Amino acid sequence: MDLGIRGKAALVLGSTSGLGGASASALASEGARVGFVGRRRERAIELAGAHEGSVALVCDLSQPDSARTLAEDAAARLGEIDILVLNSGGPAPGPASGLTSAEVRSAVETLLVRQIEITELFLPAMRSRGWGRIVAIGSTSIQEPLAGLALSNIARSGLAGYLKTLSREVASDGVTVNMVLPGLIGTDRLTQLDSHRAAAANVDVEDLNARSRAAIPAGRYGSPEEFAAVVAFLCSVQASYVTGEQIRCDGGLVAGY
Known part of the structure; x- marks a missing residue:
């Protein structure tokens, strides 16, 4: 399927590794001009260099002025952005009890505030052109909070509320x-x-992995490429009537609807 995004400019946050990197590569493979964004300059250059028209952009989302600096760099290198993929590395694991205000502020700044700032910088131009795609890489913890990931549960749920409101x-x-x-x-x-979980439970990590896979109806962990294909579709021309949605890519793990 031709996703209809050849030549469009896409900015993918946190795309020097993991799900962000896979998503950026999937969009670039469809012919989009992608900004690979991350703190590691050499890695960003390496990934962008594999795709014609793509560029490397260095950004540390934990810094207060990072959103505006990134927007300026992206405009200079890619022009107006058509596709924005929001993403950020997760905060340190830990329980909800005993959280400090500093820990909460740090997580919310990176996972919520900075994502909103970046969105607001690119959104007006998308609206004026009558076309745009905003996709956030979240977590199933938004629908079913995960034990031991309190900071992620808090901040990502806030982003979900903002994006659902914005979509309408x-x-x-x-x-x-x-x-x-x-x-x-x-x-x-x-x-x-x-x-981290294996150490906390004093069990072998391979045993923990086996139990985790057994709890997934698909019987295995997913691959970054499988996840990235879902992101790429939501950025497509064909997905123009899909908005305000939270689409799980979890092998059936979450039992709720």
Whole structure:
């Protein structure tokens, strides 16, 4: 299927690894001109260099002025942005009890405030052109909070509320706003979380992995490429009537509708 995005400019946050990297590569493979964004300059250059028309953009979303700086760099390198994929690395795992205000502020700044700032910088031009795609890489914790990931649960749920509200405001302007919620996808982040959970439970990580896979109806962890294909479709011309949605890519893990 031709997704109809050849030549369009896409900006993918946190795209030097993991789900962001896979999503950026999927869009670039469809002919989009992609801004690979991350803190690691050399890695961003390496990934962008594999796709004609794509560029490397260095950005640390934890910094207060990062949104405006990124928008200026993206405009200079890619022109007006048609597709925006929101993404950020998850905060440190931990329980809800005992959270400090500093920890909460840090997570909310990166996972919510910065994502809103970046969206607001690109949204007016999308609306004026009558076409735009905003897709956020979230987590199934938005629908079913995950034990031991309190900061992620808090901040990502806030972003979900913002994006759902926004989707209804901009739908008539040809701009769609959606989220893709990963379950257990085989990334470095999942490896880190599995190691943390295994250590906390004093069990072997391979045993924990086996139990995790057994709980997934599909019987396995997903691949970043499978997840990225869902993101790419939501950025397509064909997905023009899909907005305000949270689409799970979890192998059937979440039991709710």
